Amino acid sequence: MNLFILFFEFFKIGLFAIGGGMATLPFLYDLAGKYPEFLSEQMLADMIAVSESTPGPIGVNCATYVGYNFAGIFGGVIATLGLIMPSIIIILIIAKALDKYSESRFVKNAFYGLRPVVASLVCCALVSILKSAFLPRISTLSESFNIKQIIGIIEIPAVILFAVLFAVTRKVKIHPIFIILLSAVIGVIFKFQPVL
Amino acid sequence: MKELFLLFYYFAKIGLFTFGGGLAMLPMIKKEVVEKNKWATEDEIMNYYAIGQCTPGIIAVNTATFVGYKKKGVLGGIFATLGVVFPSVVIIVIIAALISNFSSISYVQYAFSGIRVAVSVLVFDAVIKFIKSGVKDKITFLIFFVSLILALIFDVSSIYLVLGGILLGALIGERGKK
Structure with a gap:
């Protein structure tokens, strides 16, 4: 090549x-x-x-x-x-x-309309990452799944870790690197389900 | 010269701890670029992200180029960008060369399932920031809401949403602001 x-x-x-x-x-x-x-x-x-x-x-x-x-x-x-x-x-x-x-009216107006769109796109990214974190086995469900089945495959340890990390980071400032390394270790110790 | 090296170093650090794409990088950028080095304000980072969504290429690279340029001109942009991709290149080459089934090792999978939770928390934080900086009145709330529905439920491509946002902003921005 x-x-x-x-x-x-x-x-x-x-x-x-x-x-x-x-x-x-x-x-x-x-x-x-x-x-x-x-x-x-x-x-x-x-x-x-x-x-x-x-x-x-x-x-x-x-x-x-x-x-x-x-x-x-x-x-x-x-x-x-x-x-x-x-x-x-x-x-x-x-x-x-x-x-x-950057001070022109057009650029300022464009950003005014652009920023809420970007906020919505970040929301979408959050939804897809939450899905892979909390529902790693969602692809194993059949086409006609119902709410009960979805609840049944929720990865409980992941939800608990999320809640704890979320609560702690509201109160104390923790470096993102530490949060990532800690979660990796917890994932290995508690054998978090991989995405299927 | 020292500043170019610092740009490379801090963006390499950001690249090394970016998991799951450019958005997850935001908390690292905030820590290293906004708080520690004060190379850009949080508002500027939001603008760079917005532009990165509608220009070609990888958002992480676009943001690095912006910050580097702002700090040290064209050379700064190049150094910051090379920094952000450097760790990936090294890690991927090592994995490609040495470990043939890296992603099927069970410990790697457990670790990354854990990391996905961390990234969720970090991106959640990013979402709050983006909404705070972007949704300020009724008009921006409406744009946010409609765009969210279109993207989430109707799977409309982000490029159309971005262009639509710019167009709406240009048309009604004047009246939307006090």
């Missing part, structure tokens, strides 16, 4: 995937179709699992993983640089423009 082509393929993904890491997935499936000798759909499924269970932005994790399978360590680095290059260029241009026009 030519490193230049690899860079260009990921540059394209970085340019057209809008709205966060998961938006890169359809493009990666396209890539798998184009280069089946380097990338199979099974590898993509593994990649999603690995990307979600390692730190870092999901899009970057995917690019590194796929790039590594194409061309080793260099491939991983080149694919990641390709992916982030369009964002860097675009954001630098916007940042320059914002410097200039």
